Amino acid sequence: RRLQEEESTALTLESVRKFLTREEDSIVFSLIERAKYPRNAPVYDPSYLGSATKFHNLSLVELFVRETEAVQAKAGRYQNPVEIPFFPKDTTLALVPPYNFPNELHAAAASVNVSNNIWRKYLDEWLPQITSQGDDGNYAPTAAADLVCLQALSRRIHYGRYVAEAKYRGAPQDYNTAIRAKDRDALMKLLTFKSQEDAVKTRVEEKAKVFGQDVTLGNRVDNSSDTTNYKVDPVVVYGLYGDWVIPMTKMVEVEYLLRRLD
Numbered sequence: 001r002r003l004q005e006e007e008s009t010a011l012t013l014e015s016v017r018k019f020l021t022r023e024e025d026s027i028v029f030s031l032i033e034r035a036k037y038p039r040n041a042p043v044y045d046p047s048y049l050g051s052a053t054k055f056h057n058l059s060l061v062e063l064f065v066r067e068t069e070a071v072q073a074k075a076g077r078y079q080n081p082v083e084i085p086f087f088p089k090d091t092t093l094a095l096v097p098p099y100n101f102p103n104e105l106h107a108a109a110a111s112v113n114v115s116n117n118i119w120r121k122y123l124d125e126w127l128p129q130i131t132s133q134g135d136d137g138n139y140a141p142t143a144a145a146d147l148v149c150l151q152a153l154s155r156r157i158h159y160g161r162y163v164a165e166a167k168y169r170g171a172p173q174d175y176n177t178a179i180r181a182k183d184r185d186a187l188m189k190l191l192t193f194k195s196q197e198d199a200v201k202t203r204v205e206e207k208a209k210v211f212g213q214d215v216t217l218g219n220r221v222d223n224s225s226d227t228t229n230y231k232v233d234p235v236v237v238y239g240l241y242g243d244w245v246i247p248m249t250k251m252v253e254v255e256y257l258l259r260r261l262d
């Protein structure tokens with residue numbers, strides 16, 4: 001009982017926003033790392049591997065993610081409910097002893113999952129925006145960079161479950177009516193803070209500028225007005241957050257809340 005109380009005070013709007021802010025660093029860094037390589041289309045083309053693998057019709061990126069997740073599952077990555085694999089069927093039991101991660105989510109709502117959506121959006125919409133056309137043959141490092149992007153995006157977006165839990169705990173009465181009525185629009189209104197979204201978008205744009213500039217010694221070049229010098233376009237990062245990352249996080253929040261009374 002005491003433990004439960006301690007846990008429920010641990011999850012606050014302030015603490016979940018702090019987590020999301022730190023995740024911005026991971027996402028921006030991962031996009032910068034992926035942008036180091038050109039598009040490298042064969043990574044995403046199922047015919048590239050042909051029949052060379054036991055997997056049929058698999059793109060290299062999918063093969064890479066499936067196999068890596070299997071290894072990371074053995075090492076215990078998915079014991080932490082913050083982490084969600086893209087291919088859970090391939091994640092067998094952990095070989096490490098269990099760690100007692102805090103159980104802050106409502107059990108019936110914790111399984112909210114938009115991984116398929118993230119996977120498709122990342123490959124079809126995000127990649128073309130952060131990479132240049134071209135092929136430099138570095139397919140394995142490219143797939144490895146994709147995996148890090150996908151994991152960071154998934155962790156951030158699925159953290160919407162924790163954000164929703166914090167908000168629910170802060171004002172259960174406000175949410176209960178909308179949840180019982182299964183009113184998605186009302187829930188969306190309740191959980192939306194427009195000024196916070198603007199702050200997040202502006203901050204990730206700024207982070208893309210700070211993390212993605214060339215660091216030179218001696219003659220300092222001020223490239224603050226020239227976006228072409230950044231390793232990933234800050235305006236694109238702003239757009240990715242506004243068009244996909246935040247909306248998908250909110251989608252997770254709504255779906256979580258809808259199951260919060262189950």
Ligand SMILES: O=C(O)C(=O)C[C@]1(C(=O)O)C=C[C@@H](O)C=C1
Nearest residue numbers: 163192193194196197200246249
């Ligand atoms: O910080 C919050 O309140 C969140 O719910 C997170 C988030 C976001 O994705 O950054 C989503 C919805 C809100 O309108 C503001 C921000």
